[in-house]
Amino acid sequence: MRLRLIPAAAALVLLAACGAAPAPSAAGEPRSGGDLIWAVETEPLTLNPHQYAQAKARLLVWNSFEALFTHDERGDYVPWLATGIESDGRTYTIRLRTDVTFHDGERFDAAAVKANFDLLLSDGYNPALRAVQLRNLTSVDVVDPATVRLNLSRPDVLIRDFLATPQAAQVSPRSIKNAKNLKAGGTDVVGTGPFILDSYTAGQQVVYRRNPDYRWAPATAAHTGPAYLDTVTYRFLKESSVRVGALTSGQVRVAEGVPATDEPLITANPGLRLDRSLNSGSAYTYYLNVGNPPFDDVRVRQAFREAVDVGAVLDSVYRGTATRAWSVVSPSSRFYDRTLEGTYGGDAAKANALLDAAGWTGRDAEGYRTRDGRRLTLRLVQNAPFVRDRRDVLAQAVQAAVKQSAGIHLDVRLVDQGTATEALDTGQYEVFDNSRADTDAGAALNLLLHSQGAISRTHLDSPELDALLDRAQATPDTAERLRIYQEVQRYVVRDQAAALPLYAPQDQIAASTTVGGIGFEPTAGVPASAYDVWIGA
Amino acid sequence: MLRRLGAGLVALWAAATAAYLALLLAPGDVVDRIIGDGADTPEIRAQIVREWQLDRPEAVRYLDYLWRLLHGDLGTSYILQRPVADVLGEQIPPTLQLALPAGALGVALAVLAAVASAGDRRPWLRRVLSTAELTIVSTPSFLIGIVLLTAFSFRLGLFPVAGDAGPAALVLPAITLALPIAGLLGQVLRDGLDRALAEPFVVTARARGLRDRAVLARHALRHALLPAITLAGWQFGLLLGSAVIVESVFGRPGVGRVTLDAVTSSDMPVVLAVVILAAAVHVALNTLADLAYLIVDPRLRRPA
Numbered sequence: 001m002r003l004r005l006i007p008a009a010a011a012l013v014l015l016a017a018c019g020a021a022p023a024p025s026a027a028g029e030p031r032s033g034g035d036l037i038w039a040v041e042t043e044p045l046t047l048n049p050h051q052y053a054q055a056k057a058r059l060l061v062w063n064s065f066e067a068l069f070t071h072d073e074r075g076d077y078v079p080w081l082a083t084g085i086e087s088d089g090r091t092y093t094i095r096l097r098t099d100v101t102f103h104d105g106e107r108f109d110a111a112a113v114k115a116n117f118d119l120l121l122s123d124g125y126n127p128a129l130r131a132v133q134l135r136n137l138t139s140v141d142v143v144d145p146a147t148v149r150l151n152l153s154r155p156d157v158l159i160r161d162f163l164a165t166p167q168a169a170q171v172s173p174r175s176i177k178n179a180k181n182l183k184a185g186g187t188d189v190v191g192t193g194p195f196i197l198d199s200y201t202a203g204q205q206v207v208y209r210r211n212p213d214y215r216w217a218p219a220t221a222a223h224t225g226p227a228y229l230d231t232v233t234y235r236f237l238k239e240s241s242v243r244v245g246a247l248t249s250g251q252v253r254v255a256e257g258v259p260a261t262d263e264p265l266i267t268a269n270p271g272l273r274l275d276r277s278l279n280s281g282s283a284y285t286y287y288l289n290v291g292n293p294p295f296d297d298v299r300v301r302q303a304f305r306e307a308v309d310v311g312a313v314l315d316s317v318y319r320g321t322a323t324r325a326w327s328v329v330s331p332s333s334r335f336y337d338r339t340l341e342g343t344y345g346g347d348a349a350k351a352n353a354l355l356d357a358a359g360w361t362g363r364d365a366e367g368y369r370t371r372d373g374r375r376l377t378l379r380l381v382q383n384a385p386f387v388r389d390r391r392d393v394l395a396q397a398v399q400a401a402v403k404q405s406a407g408i409h410l411d412v413r414l415v416d417q418g419t420a421t422e423a424l425d426t427g428q429y430e431v432f433d434n435s436r437a438d439t440d441a442g443a444a445l446n447l448l449l450h451s452q453g454a455i456s457r458t459h460l461d462s463p464e465l466d467a468l469l470d471r472a473q474a475t476p477d478t479a480e481r482l483r484i485y486q487e488v489q490r491y492v493v494r495d496q497a498a499a500l501p502l503y504a505p506q507d508q509i510a511a512s513t514t515v516g517g518i519g520f521e522p523t524a525g526v527p528a529s530a531y532d533v534w535i536g537a
Numbered sequence: 538m539l540r541r542l543g544a545g546l547v548a549l550w551a552a553a554t555a556a557y558l559a560l561l562l563a564p565g566d567v568v569d570r571i572i573g574d575g576a577d578t579p580e581i582r583a584q585i586v587r588e589w590q591l592d593r594p595e596a597v598r599y600l601d602y603l604w605r606l607l608h609g610d611l612g613t614s615y616i617l618q619r620p621v622a623d624v625l626g627e628q629i630p631p632t633l634q635l636a637l638p639a640g641a642l643g644v645a646l647a648v649l650a651a652v653a654s655a656g657d658r659r660p661w662l663r664r665v666l667s668t669a670e671l672t673i674v675s676t677p678s679f680l681i682g683i684v685l686l687t688a689f690s691f692r693l694g695l696f697p698v699a700g701d702a703g704p705a706a707l708v709l710p711a712i713t714l715a716l717p718i719a720g721l722l723g724q725v726l727r728d729g730l731d732r733a734l735a736e737p738f739v740v741t742a743r744a745r746g747l748r749d750r751a752v753l754a755r756h757a758l759r760h761a762l763l764p765a766i767t768l769a770g771w772q773f774g775l776l777l778g779s780a781v782i783v784e785s786v787f788g789r790p791g792v793g794r795v796t797l798d799a800v801t802s803s804d805m806p807v808v809l810a811v812v813i814l815a816a817a818v819h820v821a822l823n824t825l826a827d828l829a830y831l832i833v834d835p836r837l838r839r840p841a
Contacts, residue, residue, distance in 0.1 A: 045616055127584040183618035202627055203790030204699065235699060237788040241683060245691040246698045385801040417803050421569040 027516030027536030030223065034535035035231045036515065039243040041257035043236040047185030047200060049169035050119070050126055055279070055437040055526055058166060059256070060234060062521075062529035063208045064103070065169035065191030068094060068113070069160070070218050071439055071523035075280075075334040077160060080218040081108060081170060081192065085163075087476070089155040094163075096146045100216050102172035103190035110142040115173045117150070125183070126167070132447070132454060133162045155474040157481070161440035192216070194227040194531045205235045208530070221532060222517060228534035244510070247272065253515050253535070256527050258508040259390065260321040266510045273513055276321075277520035278332035279505045282444035283325030284391070284435035286380070286398075286500040291459030294376060295430050299358040301497040304378065305344055306351035307406035313397045314503055317390060325501035327489045328448070332504065332525055333441040334478070335485040340493055345500075348405035355406060369407035377409040380431040383420035389505065391433065398502075424457060432457035435505050439523045442472055442485065449492060458498045465491055541827075545820040552816035553606060556809050557599060567591055567805065571615045589615075606813070612806035616799070621810045624795060629814075632791040635783070636776045639711040643718030644769060650723040651761070652753055655730035666723070673720035678779050682713040682786040699788035710787045714779055718772050725768050729761025736760070762833050770826035774819045777811075 042056035049065040052058070068082040077085075084095045100108035117140040119125055136156040141149045152159065162168050175189045176182065182189060187197050194217070195208035209231045217224050235252060237243045244262045247255040248269060258266060258274065266274045294300040314322040325331060326341045355361075355369055355376070362370035369376040380395055395412045402408040410431070415423070423429050434455065436444040447453045450469045451461045465488065472484040492498050507526050511518050517532040568585050586592050593601075605612065611621035650670070654663040673681070689695045689709060697706050733739065734757050742752050780793030792811065799807035831838050 046618060051618070124584060124588050127581040131580045181619045181623075201790055202624075203631070203784065203794045204788060235788055237699065238785045239683070242686060242698060242786060242788065245686060249691040249694060251690070251698055416563075417801070418563050418569060425569070 026513035027534065030228055030516060030532075030534045031537060032226075032228050032534070034229055035233065036229050036254065036530065036533065036535060037233045037235060037252045038530070039237045039246050039252040039255040040234045041236075041238060041240070041243065043203070044206075046183060047197065047206070048171070048183055048189050049166045049185075049191070050116075050129070050171065051183055051185070052166040052169075056257070058521070058524065059527040059529055060206060061166040061169060062193065063195040063232070063531070064193040064197045065166070065171070066193050066216075066218075067164050067166070067169045068096075069164040070220055071164055071521070072220050073522045075439075075523045077164060078218055078220050080164075081216070082163075085160070089474075089476070090152050092150040092152070092159065093143065094148050094150070096148065097216055098146050100192050101213060102170075102174070102192050103196045103211060104172050104174050106172045106174050108170060108192055109145045110148045111145070112170060112173050113148045114140045114142050115176055116168075116170055117148075119171075119176055120167070129167055133158070133165075133167070133443070155476075157476050158440060158443055158446070158473055161438070161443060164439060194529070195232065198231065203236065205233050207231060207233045217531065220522060223532060227531050228517070229530055232530040232533070247510055247512070250512070254509060254511040254518060254533075256507060256509050258510045260318045263319075263321060263508075271513055272510055274508060274510045275518065275520070276506050276508050277525040278323060278330060279435075279437045279507065279525040280330055280333045280523050281436045281438040281441055282328050282434070282448060283330045283501045283504050284389070284433065285325065285328045285502060287328075287432045287434065287448065287458045288498050288500065289427065289430050289432065289457060289459055290496070290498055291461075292427060292430055294358070294360070294371075295378070297358050298497055299354045300360070300376075302344070303351040303354035303358070303406060304402065304408060305497060305500050306347045306354065307402040307408055308398055308500065309346035309401065309405075310500075310502060311346065313394070313401055317394045317397050318503070322503040323506065325504045327493055327501055328445070328499050329441045329485065329489055330504045335441045335482055337486040337489040339486075340489060343494060344497070351406040355408075363407060367407055368403070368409045375409055376407065377411050378430040379411045379413065379423075379428065380433065381420050381423045381429045382412065382414045382433060383417055384414050385417055387414065394502070395433075427459075429457075437505070437524065437526065442469075442481065445469060445485065445488060446473065449488065458492070460492070460496060460498055462491075541824055545824065548820050549813060549816050550603075553603070553809065553813050554599075556812035557602060560803075560805050560808065561595065563803070602809075611810040611813075614799075614804050614807050616802050616804040617807075621806045624807060625792065625810055625814065628790055628792045628795050631789060632777075632780055632784075632793065635707065635710055635714065635789065635791060636773070636780065638707065639714035640718065640769075640773050640776065642711060642715035643722060643772075646715065646719035647722035647726055647765075648758075650719065651726035651730055652758065655727050655753065655757070656734050656749075658749065663727075667727070670720040670723050673716045674724075678713055678717060678782045679786060681716055682710070682783055685709045685713055686786070706787075706789075710783050710789060713783050713786075714776065717779065718769075718776075721772065722765055722769060726761050726765045729764055730757050733757035733760035759833055763830065766826050766829050766833065770822040773822050774815070777815055777818070 042054055044054060044057035044060055049061045052061055066081050068080060069077045070080045072078050081100060082094050082096055086093050096110060096113065102108060120129060120134060136152045136154050137150060137159065138153050139151045143149050169191060172190045179189045180186065186200065194211050194214040196211050198207040198209045200206045210227050210229060212226055214226045237246060240257060240259045240262055243255040244258060244265055246252045248265060263274060266272045288295045288301050290296055311324055314324055323331065327337050329336045360369040360371045360376050364370050364375055382392060382395060392414055399410040399412055402410050424432060434448065438444045446469055447455050449465060450456060451466050468484050468488050472481045475481050507520065509518055509527050514536045516534050516536055519528050519532065520526060521528045568582050568591065571585050614621055614624055617624055650666045654666045686698060686709060690698050696709050699706060730753065739752055739756060742756055777793060780791055781797045784791040784794040785797065795807065796811045799811065
């Protein structure tokens with residue numbers, strides 16, 4: 001099987017025709033110059049893109065680093081530091097740009113790409129990446145200075161998605177050899193991006209300055225040549241009220257991560273505007289552990305879902321700003337199965353009938369259902385460091401809903417990471433909550449639903465499901481993958497009722513109307529880098 | 538003095554050991570904590586065990602930990618992948634920059650408030666100040682910080698919320714940190730002053746014709762200071778705890794924020810180092826407080 005080579009020029013024409021430029025704003029025409037201060041919620045644990053693990057750090061990564069490919073609006077791959085790719089299933093031959101230079105003056109070429117991959121495959125550098133995303137990559141060859149070849153042990157189309165992730169961003173070979181703390185990153189770990197990391201003050205801010213030599217923006221960008229801004233400073237402000245206050249008082253011009261409760265402060269202010277974008281990957285979902293009673297009975301799983309009116313719960317917690325999810329796959333993903341919409345949930349009478357049928361007919365003093373004297377209890381273990389979007393409050397709302405409508409006791413435990421991991425590893429839970437922001441939803445489904453997946457918490461352990469997921473990973477044809485992933489979603493959500501999808505995570509950016517070019521990364525749905533951003537006159 | 542130093546070292550060793558044991562007994566094993574929310578496969582586990590030498594017996598690892606500690610080696614952060622000494626070394630100066638002015642301001646406010654309202658000269662001021670102190674002490678620093686920010690930064694635009702704006706950016710966080718200290722210390726000082734003013738020596742001083750202010754400043758304050766010094770030493774030790782909140786509200790660098798991140802992500806080497814640092818600060822402050830006793834109360838200087 002052969003993938004067609006995508007010439008960069010053709011992609012450019014295609015995108016220009018679609019109109020990739022952002023809508024005009026009060027900021028006027030793009031102009032060069034200015035220093036932007038941008039308040040962000042999350043401080044990166046590392047500035048080395050290879051070690052990237054926080055979805056919220058992505059907007060920083062792409063300022064100074066670039067990958068071989070990126071995504072367009074439709075989820076297709078667009079050349080970035082590469083010019084094209086071809087594959088026979090087992091090998092991927094990638095042609096590279098020849099006009100790119102790292103910030104430290106090193107040339108970007110096939111040797112540099114090989115050095116990056118060799119580093120990723122080396123011992124102790126990023127074991128998680130090596131064991132999951134690069135599991136099928138055996139070696140990388142330099143064919144000529146502008147061509148590399150990836151050799152796989154078996155067909156794996158998700159490697160293409162990897163080539164467009166921050167972890168596959170290209171770091172200068174000199175950094176790889178000489179950086180003081182390579183894994184932590186810093187001003188001596190450099191890439192090829194439109195901005196150069198100028199300084200990093202842990203706990204306070206990271207400052208980028210324009211790379212004046214930048215000439216190789218991907219076709220998805222709104223302009224070419226160097227970035228507009230002289231510098232961009234990302235200030236870490238953990239508290240949302242502080243971020244919003246800093247924005248409304250003009251101390252910062254852009255703030256990401258605006259909670260629903262603060263949105264009126266932005267929308268009521270004519271000098272500010274608010275943009276939202278749904279993340280790709282998997283939706284925020286309660287995965288039900290079918291390995292434990294009472295969820296070993298499909299009727300109880302169905303009853304749990306019927307007992308919650310998800311729409312009403314979301315409205316009360318997120319005040320109408322949340323997008324309901326009907327599948328484990330995010331509605332903004334190309335692999336989303338629309339036919340699941342409206343097929344389940346929010347029917348208290350049905351929930352009660354199902355529980356009666358499953359034998360949970362008794363009631364205890366507090367009004368919870370019982371069977372053989374035991375209360376119908378479901379344990380939800382939330383890992384405190386990963387709770388965002390007020391998911392703890394959402395859990396309380398679901399808890400109240402299932403108690404009231406069907407007498408189910410949802411026991412919500414907000415615990416530290418060690419306790420959570422132990423509970424999850426030893427099966428001391430019935431409900432596991434998770435969302436992932438992968439650009440290709442297949443990556444999320446492999447981790448969550450495959451019996452060998454790293455966070456497979458449903459314990460469905462179905463050879464049929466594994467076979468579907470494996471087949472999708474080896475199939476280059478997108479239409480065929482869509483068909484398979486729809487089958488996966490129907491199996492897990494409709495047939496097995498092993499998941500209660502809740503909402504599609506989104507990112508918000510609030511900004512002064514004097515700032516133009518603010519936007520989200522296509523496909524990923526997270527805030528984009530500052531490359532296309534300008535400050536109006 | 539030598540005995541004090543010895544006692545200090547024992548305290549440090551006890552703190553280091555207690556922290557080590559606590560982390561050892563915490564739920565989930567070390568590998569789980571390092572993996573966190575990441576991918577979890579047998580290969581990754583084996584790799585982590587190799588990298589951190591987790592396959593050796595606990596006792597050996599503990600002794601090795603103490604040995605490295607003696608050599609000033611604090612280890613490498615699991616999460617940040619950098620030497621812990623570097624991580625903390627960067628964060629200690631900003632915390633000191635905040636804590637020292639905050640501590641000084643807290644003490645100054647407390648002394649002012651107590652001296653102004655001790656005794657029964659101005660009952661109205663006494664009521665106002667003690668109510669204010671009580672309110673501040675029972676308000677979380679988080680809320681104090683947000684209120685100060687909203688009023689003086691967001692509304693009036695007098696001070697920046699954070700950043701490299703120099704001393705101006707330090708004012709609000711320092712006040713946030715100073716207020717609870719002033720609140721508690723002020724109450725203790727006023728009680729001490731009240732007690733001192735009722736002592737016979739005050740009557741004697743007054744009989745010599747000293748005015749109220751002089752009696753307060755020269756005689757009563759000296760007596761009232763002793764319990765306040767102990768309390769101040771203890772409060773300064775707790776500054777680290779309040780700094781966690783103040784640093785994250787104001788987006789400031791500092792040890793507090795690093796500690797919070799390390800605890801939530803179970804970054805053991807960093808947590809251990811912070812515990813040792815906190816213990817060292819406590820030992821140092823207690824020693825300073827004892828020395829201050831000697832200065833304030835000449836009777837203690839006599840050999841026992």
